[in-house]
Amino acid sequence: MNELNNKLQGKGTFAHEMYSIVKAFRVKLKLFCRQLSQNITTHFVTLATMAQPMMPTDKYTNIISALDNEFGSHFADFQKLADEFDILSSPFTADFEKAPDVVQLELIDLQCDSTLKEKF
Known part of the structure; x- marks a missing residue:
């Protein structure tokens, strides 16, 4: 404790x-x-x-x-808030379909960016 x-x-x-x-x-x-x-x-x-x-x-x-x-x-x-926390802690592996609608497109762009993936 x-x-x-x-x-x-x-x-x-x-x-x-x-x-x-x-x-x-x-x-x-x-x-x-x-x-x-x-x-x-x-x-x-x-x-x-x-x-x-x-x-x-x-x-x-x-x-x-x-x-x-x-x-x-x-x-x-x-x-x-577990799904939202997953987006913050692991944005490259988080399920974009479970993300709030307002960030889904940005999350898809982030996950498909090979330069960012390489740095991750």
């Missing part, structure tokens, strides 16, 4: 970059839940040192799942 907090703070961070950071964090939470449900404690060093080989991990997976749900509700507006 501290690492996430530090990444989201500071000047010069654009909204699409923040969305990527939050998205990666949520994917990590899902990974943690899946691994803990299988008693894989690779990312939980302290938990791995416990003597019980088959410890009940439901408590931890429930907490992580609740945290993921909370992030999902707090950052729901970001999810609605």
Whole structure:
């Protein structure tokens, strides 16, 4: 959580970059839940040192799942803008048909410009 907090703070961070950071964090939470449900404690060093080989991990997976749900509700507006963020972060690979109508022609020109593609 501290690492996430530090990444989201500071000047010069654009909204699409923040969305990527939050998205990666949520994917990590899902990974943690899946691994803990299988008693894989690779990312939980302290938990791995416990003597019980088959410890009940439901408590931890429930907490992580609740945290993921909370992030999902707090950052729901970001999810609605995901297609627009894709245009900003990867304009050469973004689907121009999903782009807002006012930028579709410019996006097509950009994606078909071989000089710009070469520099990208």
